[in-house]
Amino acid sequence: MRxxxxxxxxxxxSRIAQELETHDDVEVVVGLxxxxxxxxxxxxxxxxxxxxxxxxxxIVHATQVDTIxxxxxVVDSTQLSGRATHExxxxxxxxxxxxxxxxxxxxxxxxxxxxxLVYGSGRADPYVFREESVRTSPARTRVERSLLEVESFVSDxxxxxxxxxxxxxxxxxxxxxxxxxxxxKALRLPAxxxxxxxxxxxxxxxxxxxxxxxxxxxxxEVPGVYNVAGDGTMPWSEVCKIVGKRRVPLPPVFTNVAxxxxxxLRVVDxxxxxxxxxxxxxxxxxxxxxxxxxxxxxSSAGAVEDFARGLRLESTLGERQPAYRYERDxxxxxxxxxAVVRDxx
Amino acid sequence: MPDPWxxxxxxxxxxxxxxxxxxxxxxxxxxTDLVPVPSDDRVDDDRLRQGDVDxxxxxxxxxxxxxxxxxxxxxxxxxxEWDGLEHIPRHGGALLVAxxxxxxxxxxxxxxxGIETELGRPVYGLAEFLFRDVPVLGTLWxxxxxxxxxxxxxxxxxHDDHQLVLVFPEGVKGTGKLYRDRYQLRRFGRGGFVxxxxxxxxxxVPIAVVGAEESMPVVWKSPRxxxxxxxxYVPLTVNMLMFGPLxxxxxxxxxxxxxxxxxxxxxxxxxxxxxxRSRVMDEADQIRGRIQDALYDMLRQRKSVWAx
Numbered sequence: 001m002r003x004x005x006x007x008x009x010x011x012x013x014s015r016i017a018q019e020l021e022t023h024d025d026v027e028v029v030v031g032l033x034x035x036x037x038x039x040x041x042x043x044x045x046x047x048x049x050x051x052x053x054x055x056x057x058x059i060v061h062a063t064q065v066d067t068i069x070x071x072x073x074v075v076d077s078t079q080l081s082g083r084a085t086h087e088x089x090x091x092x093x094x095x096x097x098x099x100x101x102x103x104x105x106x107x108x109x110x111x112x113x114x115x116x117l118v119y120g121s122g123r124a125d126p127y128v129f130r131e132e133s134v135r136t137s138p139a140r141t142r143v144e145r146s147l148l149e150v151e152s153f154v155s156d157x158x159x160x161x162x163x164x165x166x167x168x169x170x171x172x173x174x175x176x177x178x179x180x181x182x183x184x185k186a187l188r189l190p191a192x193x194x195x196x197x198x199x200x201x202x203x204x205x206x207x208x209x210x211x212x213x214x215x216x217x218x219x220x221e222v223p224g225v226y227n228v229a230g231d232g233t234m235p236w237s238e239v240c241k242i243v244g245k246r247r248v249p250l251p252p253v254f255t256n257v258a259x260x261x262x263x264x265l266r267v268v269d270x271x272x273x274x275x276x277x278x279x280x281x282x283x284x285x286x287x288x289x290x291x292x293x294x295x296x297x298x299s300s301a302g303a304v305e306d307f308a309r310g311l312r313l314e315s316t317l318g319e320r321q322p323a324y325r326y327e328r329d330x331x332x333x334x335x336x337x338x339a340v341v342r343d344x345x
Numbered sequence: 346m347p348d349p350w351x352x353x354x355x356x357x358x359x360x361x362x363x364x365x366x367x368x369x370x371x372x373x374x375x376x377t378d379l380v381p382v383p384s385d386d387r388v389d390d391d392r393l394r395q396g397d398v399d400x401x402x403x404x405x406x407x408x409x410x411x412x413x414x415x416x417x418x419x420x421x422x423x424x425x426e427w428d429g430l431e432h433i434p435r436h437g438g439a440l441l442v443a444x445x446x447x448x449x450x451x452x453x454x455x456x457x458x459g460i461e462t463e464l465g466r467p468v469y470g471l472a473e474f475l476f477r478d479v480p481v482l483g484t485l486w487x488x489x490x491x492x493x494x495x496x497x498x499x500x501x502x503x504h505d506d507h508q509l510v511l512v513f514p515e516g517v518k519g520t521g522k523l524y525r526d527r528y529q530l531r532r533f534g535r536g537g538f539v540x541x542x543x544x545x546x547x548x549x550v551p552i553a554v555v556g557a558e559e560s561m562p563v564v565w566k567s568p569r570x571x572x573x574x575x576x577x578y579v580p581l582t583v584n585m586l587m588f589g590p591l592x593x594x595x596x597x598x599x600x601x602x603x604x605x606x607x608x609x610x611x612x613x614x615x616x617x618x619x620x621x622r623s624r625v626m627d628e629a630d631q632i633r634g635r636i637q638d639a640l641y642d643m644l645r646q647r648k649s650v651w652a653x
Contacts, residue, residue, distance in 0.1 A: 197480020
């Protein structure tokens with residue numbers, strides 16, 4: 001098995017590469033990213049690329065990878081501008097699919113990380129979305145639109161390339177010590193925002209489950225679209241209670257306007273997607289991925305509880321600096337220098 | 346679309362006792378990840394939860410407070426009286442279908458309260474998504490057992506959770522009708538409730554309610570104002586004429602009588618993609634007819650609006 005992981009410069013990509021490295025049947029891991037890996041990697045080969053992944057075709061051809069794990073999709077609109085998000089999500093995926101779909105391409109498996117943001121969140125929604133459910137209102141935010149576009153590309157690709165196993169995973173509100181998601185950021189604040197008079201039901205995924213879901217999909221034959229989320233939904237008030245945080249209400253009308261000063265003062269950036277989640281909530285059905293054999297370690301409540309533990313440790317020790325920095329020379333030395341004794345039993 | 350993209354179904358299955366059977370991952374290596382455990386969607390990690398709000402937003406503790414507060418009204422104001430409660434199944438899902446009336450309908454809480462106290466089973470009431478947009482009230486409504494009327498929600502409640510679900514197929518057409526049209530059932534939607542019951546494989550239990558019409562009669566309504574405000578109707582009720590704004594909450598003490606009719610079982614295969622339109626409309630019409638007949642019968646027997 002020869003794997004290419006995109007977005008190696010993000011926690012996702014590095015973590016997946018780390019997990020894949022431990023498996024003996026994975027011969028090669030190529031990590032593609034605009035930034036350097038954020039976690040120490042044993043044998044993954046890092047290739048720097050532009051955000052649009054224009055060199056992908058050459059890499060695929062040169063490395064003869066049979067599996068591509070596409071983790072580099074932006075789902076948090078606070079990270080980047082709308083234009084950059086579009087570039088990474090839409091153009092990046094387009095180039096990736098073009099590279100994977102050329103005649104004679106060695107790629108036989110494609111795993112794409114999407115988000116349950118594609119369902120939207122509105123008043124006319126069902127409480128639990130299945131994979132086939134269609135959204136009830138058109139996508140208004142840039143991130144949602146770009147993800148929908150990506151999904152339609154991926155769906156077309158799977159239709160045009162029946163010999164490639166395509167897995168699309170839609171992740172739901174990930175919580176964990178390492179991932180900076182809008183919810184994780186909000187819950188790290190001294191007081192957590194809510195919308196006055198609303199207490200939506202929300203569902204969470206633990207970052208460990210999220211990463212093992214991607215690894216699972218890249219190592220097993222699970223074609224199709226799957227929701228990934230911990231079991232159960234719970235009210236936002238209860239989430240804050242478990243984390244042990246007080247809540248500050250935002251006004252129920254002109255919420256977005258009220259969130260603007262917070263954004264401006266860099267207190268917290270509440271993207272529009274999150275504001276509608278804080279109003280209407282959202283749940284997804286995770287049964288299909290379970291039927292495909294995946295086992296979750298954390299329920300929604302479990303993910304929140306574990307996140308709370310991490311926060312408590314953090315509040316005692318203070319915020320820790322990332323322990324690892326990628327040094328090209330060092331990495332090259334360990335991987336390629338004849339002085340290093342490899343394959344030692 | 347019969348496309349693997351749409352529903353791959355269960356792809357990885359390990360045949361029974363031999364847990365070491367090679368998986369179909371093409372590697373031939375057994376992986377511990379692949380042993381599926383019997384999983385139940387609804388079992389949450391209860392130990393970690395710090396509240397009793399279920400996945401429909403209902404909270405038994407809130408519901409209990411609501412019942413305590415509502416009980417005097419139910420018992421001494423409306424003096425609700427049930428007939429045929431034995432028709433409501435003690436176990437398993439069932440779709441309760443009732444007529445709907447009164448500007449701010451008093452029938453929904455009465456039916457939910459009655460069944461919860463008499464049978465000790467929770468009832469989920471389906472309603473327009475309007476509630477979901479209202480701060481505070483919308484949250485309380487959900488905690489008290491209100492669920493947005495979406496076919497997917499109804500199906501899950503009935504099929505997966507085996508609950509009692511109350512629905513008013515007339516919707517706002519029933520509550521918005523004028524007093525002169527009292528006890529004249531409106532159209533029962535497009536029969537969607539029958540289709541959901543068929544798909545979920547549960548019976549429909551029709552309930553005829555007498556009294557809600559007189560508890561808050563609508564004498565006039567303003568379609569124009571309703572359009573401006575974006576609500577289904579803006580009624581003028583007798584209660585408002587008599588008590589002013591207080592009339593929004595002041596019900597007349599009409600005697601409530603509720604009759605549960607024998608359940609209707611549909612002899613069809615559940616979980617079908619589609620059901621015959623004509624069959625669905627036919628069944629919906631028949632159920633509507635039975636409730637209408639029961640209402641006429643009850644009104645024939647009723648000697649007084651207030652004393653029953």
